Amino acid sequence: xxxxxxxxxxxxxxxVIAIDASECKGCDACKRHCPTxxxxxxxxxxxxxxxDLCLSCGQCLINCPFGAxxxxxxxxxxxxDKLKDKGTTVVGIIAPAVRVAIGEEFxxxxxxxxxxxxxxxxxxxxxxxxxxxxxxxxxxxEEGSEFILRARHAVFGEKxxxxxPIGPLPQFTSCCPAWVRFVETQCPSLIPHLSSAKxxxxxxxxxxxxxxxxxxxxxxxKIYAVGIxxxxxxxxxxxxxxxxxxxxxxxxxxxxxxxxxxDVDVVLTTRDLARLFKKMKIDLAKEQDYTPEILFxxxxxxxxxxxxxxxxxxxxxxxxxxxxxxxxxxxVEFKPVRGLKGVKSASVTLKDSKYNxxxxxxxxxxxxxxxxxxxxxxxxxxxxxPYHFIEVMNCPGGCINGGGxxxxxxxxxxxDAIRPWFAWK
Amino acid sequence: xHSENMILKHPLSVRIFHYLLVISFIPLALTGLILFFKPFxxxxxxxxxxxxxxxxxxxxxxxxxxFIIGYKRVVLFLSRVFSVSGNDxxxxxxxxxxxxxxxLHKKIPVPPMGKYNSGQKLFGVCxxxxxxxxxxxxxxxxxxxxxLPHGTVALLGYLHTIAAWTLTLFLxxxxxxxxxxxxxxxxxxxxxxxxxxxxxxxxxxxxxxxIIAINKK
Amino acid sequence: xxxxxxxxxxxxxxxxxREFITITGIVAAFMALPxxxxxxxxxxxxxxxxxxxxxxxxDDVKSKIRVSHANKSVAxxxxxxxxxxLSHLSEELLHTKYINRTKALS
Numbered sequence: 001x002x003x004x005x006x007x008x009x010x011x012x013x014x015x016v017i018a019i020d021a022s023e024c025k026g027c028d029a030c031k032r033h034c035p036t037x038x039x040x041x042x043x044x045x046x047x048x049x050x051x052d053l054c055l056s057c058g059q060c061l062i063n064c065p066f067g068a069x070x071x072x073x074x075x076x077x078x079x080x081d082k083l084k085d086k087g088t089t090v091v092g093i094i095a096p097a098v099r100v101a102i103g104e105e106f107x108x109x110x111x112x113x114x115x116x117x118x119x120x121x122x123x124x125x126x127x128x129x130x131x132x133x134x135x136x137x138x139x140x141x142e143e144g145s146e147f148i149l150r151a152r153h154a155v156f157g158e159k160x161x162x163x164x165p166i167g168p169l170p171q172f173t174s175c176c177p178a179w180v181r182f183v184e185t186q187c188p189s190l191i192p193h194l195s196s197a198k199x200x201x202x203x204x205x206x207x208x209x210x211x212x213x214x215x216x217x218x219x220x221x222k223i224y225a226v227g228i229x230x231x232x233x234x235x236x237x238x239x240x241x242x243x244x245x246x247x248x249x250x251x252x253x254x255x256x257x258x259x260x261x262x263d264v265d266v267v268l269t270t271r272d273l274a275r276l277f278k279k280m281k282i283d284l285a286k287e288q289d290y291t292p293e294i295l296f297x298x299x300x301x302x303x304x305x306x307x308x309x310x311x312x313x314x315x316x317x318x319x320x321x322x323x324x325x326x327x328x329x330x331x332v333e334f335k336p337v338r339g340l341k342g343v344k345s346a347s348v349t350l351k352d353s354k355y356n357x358x359x360x361x362x363x364x365x366x367x368x369x370x371x372x373x374x375x376x377x378x379x380x381x382x383x384x385x386p387y388h389f390i391e392v393m394n395c396p397g398g399c400i401n402g403g404g405x406x407x408x409x410x411x412x413x414x415x416d417a418i419r420p421w422f423a424w425k
Numbered sequence: 426x427h428s429e430n431m432i433l434k435h436p437l438s439v440r441i442f443h444y445l446l447v448i449s450f451i452p453l454a455l456t457g458l459i460l461f462f463k464p465f466x467x468x469x470x471x472x473x474x475x476x477x478x479x480x481x482x483x484x485x486x487x488x489x490x491x492f493i494i495g496y497k498r499v500v501l502f503l504s505r506v507f508s509v510s511g512n513d514x515x516x517x518x519x520x521x522x523x524x525x526x527x528x529l530h531k532k533i534p535v536p537p538m539g540k541y542n543s544g545q546k547l548f549g550v551c552x553x554x555x556x557x558x559x560x561x562x563x564x565x566x567x568x569x570x571x572x573l574p575h576g577t578v579a580l581l582g583y584l585h586t587i588a589a590w591t592l593t594l595f596l597x598x599x600x601x602x603x604x605x606x607x608x609x610x611x612x613x614x615x616x617x618x619x620x621x622x623x624x625x626x627x628x629x630x631x632x633x634x635x636i637i638a639i640n641k642k
Numbered sequence: 643x644x645x646x647x648x649x650x651x652x653x654x655x656x657x658x659x660r661e662f663i664t665i666t667g668i669v670a671a672f673m674a675l676p677x678x679x680x681x682x683x684x685x686x687x688x689x690x691x692x693x694x695x696x697x698x699x700x701d702d703v704k705s706k707i708r709v710s711h712a713n714k715s716v717a718x719x720x721x722x723x724x725x726x727x728l729s730h731l732s733e734e735l736l737h738t739k740y741i742n743r744t745k746a747l748s
Contacts, residue, residue: 045469065576100694162728299713302708304702305702318708410689
């Protein structure tokens with residue numbers, strides 16, 4: 001990539017998405033889906049991507065009628081090589097959104113839930129199963145605890161146990177790498193508001209190479225963590241150089257001097273994994289359901305809904321309510337945060353059992369940030385936001401409609417009302 | 426004016442419609458080819474696209490207003506071009522005698538034709554169907570490529586391209602023969618009249634069945 | 643003799659009111675059918691998103707455990723390894739810092 005990229009650290013993949021000029025007709029459909037205006041080129045001329053603005057979200061890729069954008073990073077062959085290597089344990093970290101979409105690449109109806117078949121196909125391919133829904137539950141524990149601490153600090157002045165500085169409200173979720181990069185490149189003053197919790201993918205990498213090494217009985221440097229994600233921005237996220245926590249932990253625990261390795265080695269999108277299965281002659285549609293015994297495949301319903309817009313918020317509410325009040329929710333389904341409306345909001349009033357006081361928590365859920373994000377963050381920047389906890393997902397509908405998902409020819413990511421857009425320049 | 430007897434073949438409304446068609450379709454075809462092959466730089470391609478859209482709007486306006494103002498002419502035209510007979514196949518078998526006339530300077534007998542000969546009827550059908558396709562798909566591609574399912578947009582793009590290439594190539598034949606038959610050229614672009622003898626030779630069935638004499642002064 | 647003179651014209655077309663309505667009706671139908679087709683395609687463009695969303699919520703309904711804090715494997719992880727949320731080890735492995743990319747990066 002001969003690009004002079006200014007917003008990338010050394011080691012990160014600049015420009016996960018690029019545009020094939022011979023296919024591009026200059027119709028501007030991609031520009032209307034791009035959250036940052038990263039697509040350059042006047043109407044009618046071939047377009048190109050400005051990598052410094054690009055979030056690698058892939059919305060242009062799944063919406064272009066002519067298939068002009070493509071991914072520059074393809075790890076299928078690398079993973080197949082590692083699978084052949086007997087000394088390496090290939091661990092597949094499967095995101096929630098993959099299980100309702102990968103069937104589509106094998107002729108199954110749109111949205112089929114194929115978790116059992118996916119496990120079976122992975123087992124056949126020799127990939128160790130690590131369900132990212134397990135890490136989603138872990139993320140809720142970490143991020144939920146962080147939110148409760150920030151909230152109790154803001155309302156009751158509670159201090160943290162480690163004496164570390166406590167972040168401000170509103171707290172933003174940080175599991176969407178495109179959203180995180182958006183904050184870092186467009187409004188870095190919001191960085192303190194981002195949850196310090198890693199995304200589930202990165203937590204999975206750290207856990208697989210520390211606790212997982214114990215569970216599987218394999219050395220950490222021989223574990224090859226493959227993120228299997230509905231998202232092209234995860235390829236960028238996994239390449240972030242600071243994500244080598246497992247390596248650093250192993251170094252100072254075992255006092256070794258090994259070569260550095262990342263928490264997540266490579267990322268395959270849902271499409272990539274389907275291609276890998278096909279190359280290995282595995283037909284997912286014909287697989288029988290398989291239930292793995294490993295603890296990394298145990299997940300709750302709250303973890304699995306992470307793939308939908310509002311899912312992270314709903315999962316957080318289920319746990320935060322129980323932790324704050326000491327009682328479980330009678331009805332765990334929190335409907336106000338579900339659906340395709342651009343910005344959804346809800347209020348939850350509950351009694352904090354630790355301080356014996358009633359508090360009202362205002363929640364917001366934003367998705368499709370190209371069209372819906374601005375008013376929400378303008379409020380936060382101005383200090384007038386009524387919300388305490390905001391979930392942000394770059395892609396309309398959430399991760400299930402991510403840039404790495406199977407491309408549905410009958411669909412488009414446009415979730416707003418049908419309206420014409422008369423391009424001119 | 427070398428003959429005393431002239432037939433009004435193209436009234437003013439038809440001629441105006443055709444002028445507007447010419448000044449909108451030729452830029453459309455040229456800019457369309459440029460957009461297809463993409464030979465120019467960014468600014469030039471954007472200008473090309475703007476011209477293409479402006480000309481497209483003009484073409485749409487021309488078609489719509491002629492449909493409303495010249496309603497009867499449209500009905501006549503369509504009823505003529507969509508009528509097929511055995512003579513049409515025979516006409517195509519000799520290609521209307523044009524290759525022989527142009528290349529061999531020989532005149533051969535052709536089946537009797539109405540106002541439009543078989544080739545013109547085929548061109549008329551292509552223009553009508555192709556034009557409708559181009560206008561509808563053009564509008565969808567310009568204003569709605571983000572709303573519509575992208576498989577559909579790709580399909581509309583193919584239809585647009587196929588109709589455009591068909592019409593553009595066929596247009597070359599139309600322009601060539603339209604200038605070669607110079608009396609008809611004058612009729613469409615100048616005064617609308619053709620000599621009676623010319624019509625009797627080229628369109629005998631039309632003269633026989635549909636021409637009436639009028640008394641002037 | 644003026645240049646505008648001509649001696650013959652085409653027999654003018656007479657369209658009865660009934661024929662006019664018939665023709666206009668056919669034309670309107672031809673215009674309406676693709677418009678309706680396109681409109682139904684455009685309004686169903688999110689169906690694939692809704693299908694995936696619905697089935698993911700079904701996965702939640704089918705789950706025996708529906709809240710993260712009841713996940714026994716997560717509890718086992720904390721007991722055997724992580725100590726508890728926001729602990730020092732959690733900060734090291736499961737939390738991160740972000741970068742201001744508007745400033746010059748190496």
